[in-house]
Amino acid sequence: MKREIKRIAVFTSGGDAPGMNAAIRAVVRHATYHDLHIYGILRGYDGMINGNFKRLETSDVGNIIHRGGTILKTARSKEFRTKKGRKSAYENLVAHDIDACIAIGGNGTFTGANVFSKEYDIPFIGVPGTIDNDLFGTDFTIGFDTACNTAVEAMDKIRDTADSHNRLFFVEVMGRDSGYIALNTGIGSGAGSVLIPEKDNDIDLLINHLKVGVKRKKLFSLIIVAEGNQNGGAMEIAAKVKEKFDHYDTKVTIIGHLQRGGSPTCMDRVLASRLGFGSVDVLIKGKSNGMVGILNGEVAFTPFDKAIKQSKALKGDLMNMAEILAL
Numbered sequence: 588m589k590r591e592i593k594r595i596a597v598f599t600s601g602g603d604a605p606g607m608n609a610a611i612r613a614v615v616r617h618a619t620y621h622d623l624h625i626y627g628i629l630r631g632y633d634g635m636i637n638g639n640f641k642r643l644e645t646s647d648v649g650n651i652i653h654r655g656g657t658i659l660k661t662a663r664s665k666e667f668r669t670k671k672g673r674k675s676a677y678e679n680l681v682a683h684d685i686d687a688c689i690a691i692g693g694n695g696t697f698t699g700a701n702v703f704s705k706e707y708d709i710p711f712i713g714v715p716g717t718i719d720n721d722l723f724g725t726d727f728t729i730g731f732d733t734a735c736n737t738a739v740e741a742m743d744k745i746r747d748t749a750d751s752h753n754r755l756f757f758v759e760v761m762g763r764d765s766g767y768i769a770l771n772t773g774i775g776s777g778a779g780s781v782l783i784p785e786k787d788n789d790i791d792l793l794i795n796h797l798k799v800g801v802k803r804k805k806l807f808s809l810i811i812v813a814e815g816n817q818n819g820g821a822m823e824i825a826a827k828v829k830e831k832f833d834h835y836d837t838k839v840t841i842i843g844h845l846q847r848g849g850s851p852t853c854m855d856r857v858l859a860s861r862l863g864f865g866s867v868d869v870l871i872k873g874k875s876n877g878m879v880g881i882l883n884g885e886v887a888f889t890p891f892d893k894a895i896k897q898s899k900a901l902k903g904d905l906m907n908m909a910e911i912l913a914l
């Protein structure tokens with residue numbers, strides 16, 4: 588039987604991403620437009636377990652569309668991974684008469700929602716909010732564009748100083764298991780090489796590539812390294828390269844959590860608004876236990892089972908293009 592939805596809870600979970608606030612705003616305003624009552628849960632699944640619920644009105648989400656971070660706070664909950672934790676979460680949802688939940692987060696968040704939805708009868712809809720852009724079922728995740736813009740801005744600055752000193756820079760960007768930020772930043776900033784977790788990065792090949800650059804009188808070089816690289820992060824790769832090839836004075840920059848903060852780009856604000864809005868739409872239409880995403884410009888629904896288990900492959904032609912353009 589289709590459940591009548593009257594009260595929805597929304598929360599953010601996992602690593603924060605710029606644009607999460609725009610998504611919360613869209614959920615609250617669209618739900619309110621349909622006369623639904625909406626609650627915010629603070630600190631993700633931990634807040635669900637501890638009963639940290641707060642009624643949200645339309646005015647509570649004013650003046651947040653431009654803000655990074657998340658007004659609902661976030662956490663990576665260990666307790667929700669346990670049956671006991673999920674039971675407490677369910678009891679709190681029932682105590683607040685919650686009929687459905689909207690979870691804004693990434694892979695870990697949806698894995699939790701998927702397990703919960705098989706144990707309890709409260710529907711969950713996921714909104715992809717992660718800078719990693721690694722979710723199957725959406726071309727882009729909320730926060731990815733802002734993170735790439737932050738990284739490109741950093742690269743432009745590093746390029747100035749690398750050029751002035753004739754140095755080789757290894758710049759580490761985020762992406763534990765995914766090279767999306769690295770590849771996009773590499774193309775956008777004209778990096779000499781991009782090292783991603785999806786590919787076995789041969790140090791000798793990289794050195795050969797640098798030697799070709801030296802032959803054609805390249806005085807400095809910028810290499811992007813995704814943090815989850817198979818040969819280690821930027822520090823390790825820089826050390827391995829230096830051991831065999833010390834033509835350049837070498838430096839390392841780790842951009843780190845700078846990529847997670849800051850005001851979202853227009854792209855991310857629009858994406859977050861569309862996905863937050865779309866999540867309420869699909870709930871009203873009776874869908875559950877899946878993620879809304881953008882596929883070929885349209886809002887699309889993908890069941891959690893698919894979204895978390897299938898991996899989104901990097902476009903091979905982009906990697907190829909990045910290599911050719913860096914020659």
Ligand code: F6P
Pocket residue numbers: 602663693717718719761762763814847
């Ligand atoms: O999943 C987003 C992400 O920023 C990854 O790119 C990174 O590996 C991880 O989160 C870092 O997480 P934390 O802030 O918990 O250290």
